[in-house]
Amino acid sequence: xxxxxxxxxxxxxxxxxxxxxxxxxxxxxxxxxxxxxxxxxxxxxxxxxxxxxxxxxxxxxxxxxxxxxxxxxxxxxxxxxxxxxxxxxxxxxxxxxxxxxxxxxxxxxxxxxxxxxxxxxxxxxxxxxxxxxxxxxxxxxxxxxxxxxxxxxxxxxxxxxxxxxxxxxxxxxxxxxxxxxxxxxxxxxxxxxxxxxxxxxxxxxxxxxxxxxxxxxxxxxxxxxxxxxxxxxxxxxxxxxxxxxxxxxxxxxxxxxxxxxxxxxxxxxxxxxxxxxxxxxxxxxxxxxxxxxxxxxxxxxxxxxxxxxxxxxxxxxxxxxxxxxxxxxxxxxxxxxxxxxxxxxxxxxxxxxxxxxxxxxxxxxxxxxxxxxxxxxxxxxxxxxxxxxxxxxxxxxxxxxxxxxxxxxxxxxxxxxxxxxxxxxxxxxxxxxxxxxxxxxxxxxxxxxxxxxxxxxxxxxxxxxxxxxxxxxxxxxxx
Numbered sequence: 100x101x102x103x104x105x106x107x108x109x110x111x112x113x114x115x116x117x118x119x120x121x122x123x124x125x126x127x128x129x130x131x132x133x134x135x136x137x138x139x140x141x142x143x144x145x146x147x148x149x150x151x152x153x154x155x156x157x158x159x160x161x162x163x164x165x166x167x168x169x170x171x172x173x174x175x176x177x178x179x180x181x182x183x184x185x186x187x188x189x190x191x192x193x194x195x196x197x198x199x200x201x202x203x204x205x206x207x208x209x210x211x212x213x214x215x216x217x218x219x220x221x222x223x224x225x226x227x228x229x230x231x232x233x234x235x236x237x238x239x240x241x242x243x244x245x246x247x248x249x250x251x252x253x254x255x256x257x258x259x260x261x262x263x264x265x266x267x268x269x270x271x272x273x274x275x276x277x278x279x280x281x282x283x284x285x286x287x288x289x290x291x292x293x294x295x296x297x298x299x300x301x302x303x304x305x306x307x308x309x310x311x312x313x314x315x316x317x318x319x320x321x322x323x324x325x326x327x328x329x330x331x332x333x334x335x336x337x338x339x340x341x342x343x344x345x346x347x348x349x350x351x352x353x354x355x356x357x358x359x360x361x362x363x364x365x366x367x368x369x370x371x372x373x374x375x376x377x378x379x380x381x382x383x384x385x386x387x388x389x390x391x392x393x394x395x396x397x398x399x400x401x402x403x404x405x406x407x408x409x410x411x412x413x414x415x416x417x418x419x420x421x422x423x424x425x426x427x428x429x430x431x432x433x434x435x436x437x438x439x440x441x442x443x444x445x446x447x448x449x450x451x452x453x454x455x456x457x458x459x460x461x462x463x464x465x466x467x468x469x470x471x472x473x474x475x476x477x478x479x480x481x482x483x484x485x486x487x488x489x490x491x492x493x494x495x496x497x498x499x500x501x502x503x504x505x506x507x508x509x510x511x512x513x514x515x516x517x518x519x520x521x522x523x524x525x526x527x528x529x530x531x532x533x534x535x536x537x538x539x540x541x542x543x544x545x546x547x548x549x550x551x552x553x554x555x556x557x558x559x560x561x562x563x564x565x566x567x568x569x570x571x572x573x574x575x576x577x578x
Contacts, residue, residue, distance in 0.1 A: 102235040109245065111150075111245075112178070117436040118435075118447070121255045122257040122409050122443055129263030130265070133265050135147075141232070141234040142236050152182055156189060168198065172199040172202065177364050180361055206218065215352075223315040259408040280296065284339050287414070290411060290479065293415075294412075302409075305443075352553055355448070368460055369460060388419075388422070388429070389437060391406070394515050395516060397478070400488040404484075410443060410444065416453075418469040419438065420434065427523075435451060463552060485500055489513065
């Protein structure tokens with residue numbers, strides 16, 4: 100292999116897509132700065148170019164000559180999928196080979212899920228590539244990313260988000276595995292504890308500054324260390340690490356769905372749900388949900404926390420989606436784009452797979468209509484999280500913190516519920532189950548399960564159950 104020019108192409112048109120945001124860009128900028136520092140230390144700074152990918156590559160080929168392209172295989176949104184098709188055609192026209200090794204355990208061109216988990220495990224155990232000691236110098240052209248305002252991104256006031264960069268990601272992983280994560284299994288569901296008990300590495304995985312294989316092997320090393328500890332000194336670590344490494348596989352399991360079926364970003368996975376929500380969209384409900392002003396404290400506190408931090412634990416993500424899709428009966432495509440812009444760790448494969456799963460449109464997953472009052476009682480019984488994010492309710496007694504509309508001792512500067520929780524839940528369930536009970540639904544669901552269903556226990560496909568008890572973790576991905 101000859102000299103390597105490390106390249107990052109900033110594509111302004113990508114940042115105009117409805118799932119992109121200022122917080123993503125700022126996190127990216129920090130990751131790029133970190134990467135550039137590391138590459139500069141090796142002898143060749145990162146070469147940053149702004150423009151359309153094919154045009155940039157064409158210019159580099161003229162100036163330097165390109166023998167081959169190397170980039171990690173990517174499963175991302177529809178815009179990048181179409182861009183990759185253009186790059187493939189360009190590379191073929193120039194007789195340039197494009198190598199795309201896997202960074203995740205996602206397999207391109209997969210025919211079915213048989214044996215997928217075993218292949219994932221084999222992939223994760225492969226030897227990590229060693230960082231080179233030096234890179235040949237090619238060019239010293241000073242390049243940098245444009246300001247977010249220059250590409251049309253408005254500040255979205257995410258004042259408490261995580262900071263990007265590889266060293267930050269590794270530090271989060273290390274602190275989780277050795278300090279914060281012992282009670283992960285028990286504490287991941289409650290937003291009171293999840294901010295510290297979850298690993299918080301998801302944005303670093305999403306932006307590629309740490310790899311899934313790397314995380315898996317570091318976690319397995321920690322598992323081996325725990326096994327060597329004397330009996331009675333291991334604490335809750337074995338359960339925590341078992342839960343964590345299982346969710347690493349689930350991470351790739353859901354991205355594999357989008358890789359296999361890119362239309363999942365736009366279309367109901369099961370066609371029986373087409374037309375179910377499309378006929379109307381209540382803009383007032385949508386605005387109240389976006390702003391954390393629905394009148395349901397656990398929903399509103401979760402949305403406000405997400406707006407400010409760029410992260411919320413998975414149980415609360417599922418509740419936000421469930422509330423929008425069922426209680427408010429909003430079509431998932433618009434709510435999905437909105438939450439994509441809020442999650443610093445936005446990963447399209449997980450995002451759209453989970454959105455359809457939580458909205459009841461896959462046809463193969465349990466219908467889960469989260470009761471936001473019950474979620475509050477179960478996961479924030481004393482209202483600690485609610486009072487942190489909804490100052491209007493700080494003086495409300497514990498017995499009314501989850502149902503403040505029943506508190507009449509003093510007026511509250513907080514909205515009444517925008518829908519009747521029980522009635523809205525019952526109406527939504529009736530609509531969904533009226534579709535699911537048809538024979539034609541089962542036929543198509545069987546085909547979907549064959550293509551996308553997990554072959555490992557722990558990710559159920561076809562069983563309909565009511566909302567599970569408090570500590571059930573099936574399908575949760577709070578990395």
